[in-house]
Amino acid sequence: MRNKTERIMKLNKIAAAIGFAAAVSVSAPALADTNRALEEWKAFAAAENNPNYDKWLKLISDPKAIALAKEWKDLRGYDAYDLMDKETFPAELKPGLVITGDTKANYPWLKDYLPKEMMDHLGGSWGTIKQIKIIPTNTYYMHEGYLKNTKEIRDKKININITDRGFLTYDDGTSALMSGPGATALPFIHPKTGLELHWNFVAHSVNNDALTFGPLDFRACSADGGLEREYSADLWWWHYHNRSNVEPYGDIPGKEKYVEGGAIFFLEPNDVRGLAAVRQRYSGPDKEDDFKVFIPSLRRTRLLTGSDSQDPMASGLEITWDDWRGSWAKTNVETFEYKIAREGFILAQPEVGHAYQSLTTSEDKCNWDNMELELRPIWVLEVTDKTGRYQYSKRETYIDKEFFYLQYQMTWDPRGNPLRVWEDSRDWRPATGDAMWSNVFVTNETTQRHTTIEFNSIWEGRAENVTEEVFDIDQLRDYR
Numbered sequence: 201m202r203n204k205t206e207r208i209m210k211l212n213k214i215a216a217a218i219g220f221a222a223a224v225s226v227s228a229p230a231l232a233d234t235n236r237a238l239e240e241w242k243a244f245a246a247a248e249n250n251p252n253y254d255k256w257l258k259l260i261s262d263p264k265a266i267a268l269a270k271e272w273k274d275l276r277g278y279d280a281y282d283l284m285d286k287e288t289f290p291a292e293l294k295p296g297l298v299i300t301g302d303t304k305a306n307y308p309w310l311k312d313y314l315p316k317e318m319m320d321h322l323g324g325s326w327g328t329i330k331q332i333k334i335i336p337t338n339t340y341y342m343h344e345g346y347l348k349n350t351k352e353i354r355d356k357k358i359n360i361n362i363t364d365r366g367f368l369t370y371d372d373g374t375s376a377l378m379s380g381p382g383a384t385a386l387p388f389i390h391p392k393t394g395l396e397l398h399w400n401f402v403a404h405s406v407n408n409d410a411l412t413f414g415p416l417d418f419r420a421c422s423a424d425g426g427l428e429r430e431y432s433a434d435l436w437w438w439h440y441h442n443r444s445n446v447e448p449y450g451d452i453p454g455k456e457k458y459v460e461g462g463a464i465f466f467l468e469p470n471d472v473r474g475l476a477a478v479r480q481r482y483s484g485p486d487k488e489d490d491f492k493v494f495i496p497s498l499r500r501t502r503l504l505t506g507s508d509s510q511d512p513m514a515s516g517l518e519i520t521w522d523d524w525r526g527s528w529a530k531t532n533v534e535t536f537e538y539k540i541a542r543e544g545f546i547l548a549q550p551e552v553g554h555a556y557q558s559l560t561t562s563e564d565k566c567n568w569d570n571m572e573l574e575l576r577p578i579w580v581l582e583v584t585d586k587t588g589r590y591q592y593s594k595r596e597t598y599i600d601k602e603f604f605y606l607q608y609q610m611t612w613d614p615r616g617n618p619l620r621v622w623e624d625s626r627d628w629r630p631a632t633g634d635a636m637w638s639n640v641f642v643t644n645e646t647t648q649r650h651t652t653i654e655f656n657s658i659w660e661g662r663a664e665n666v667t668e669e670v671f672d673i674d675q676l677r678d679y680r
Contacts, residue, residue: 342603478490519640580596
């Protein structure tokens, strides 16, 4: 009788445990149906009652976004919150915190997460940021083509080798940038050297098979904070090989020598209308980019060389041709040294541009009323010029440990003086993982001039609108 009673009691305990587990599964979301970033955003959006945050929450709540975030976390072995769990942060550093120039001294820990230049601009006398607002940390990832191909490299144990010249090859010696999974993949998911980290940044490229903006607006601001000049331009970008997220899929015909290409056509003002440029990157280390610019005032096309890529894109702008997407200087181990300088966390703009602008520009168009920032895990890639002839003696690029794109960048001139800061926000789509751009600002810490760019992403019709014609300077010159 006693044994029977004990068996009944055990069964009752088991039943109770099953009932409790079932109740938990109903009341709390299953792990596969959410992630910690999403849960943080749910609480934050509910508390803030801001339509912008509601839009973003809807995007990251998409089941496709949740599934893609999980697959990338499984591939990397972590997400941003896993890395944050290993650190201790100030109790005040949490979503909703607003800091102004007047109150920043109250937060002595801020200098550990906000770079010095950004601290100076917060309430500063030029390139002024009136206030910053902390929002929840997101989880970022790249598009499904990168996911598939990076998995293939891992699962099939495909070797991606770095040659003595610093370029990527398969074991048979062919370029990993031109065919197979390496053409659209992260070659070193856990980088151990500066060159490996650099190649991940290069591989991220624009995280899209085709970009088009119509138009994007440049603003050149003087040292006294006045708007000096505005430009408007259309811009395109094409990823040439192993394409999967924008037609045509596979490889672009006729691009067997190139990895990728960018093109721009200036629309305004009238004195520069028609200025056009096409830059295409060769896969190997021995050839400079195929870089051509059409100058309408001269009615001629000019072939630009390596040093020309260090010139401003247009008069008054603080963005050079090599500064496209943060840095588009060609990899060269004879010219540059690459190393991982350090790692940690930074407060940087979020990639929320598909829902709203995280940067609010002031009426004068040269300062900022508000900038939203989130805590991001980063490596700092240090690139040092060995020649003394490049525009930057050193570049520090803060590369995101989830997204493999920059979160912040600082450069120094050939004499070692602080030069340009790059800060931006992407127009990133959580359900697909691909991205364009939302805003960029570049400040010259020596001259106190600065440039802002606001983008108008065109997502629809890219297969039809991004074509060979815009990457042929002789045809682009007659655009519009």
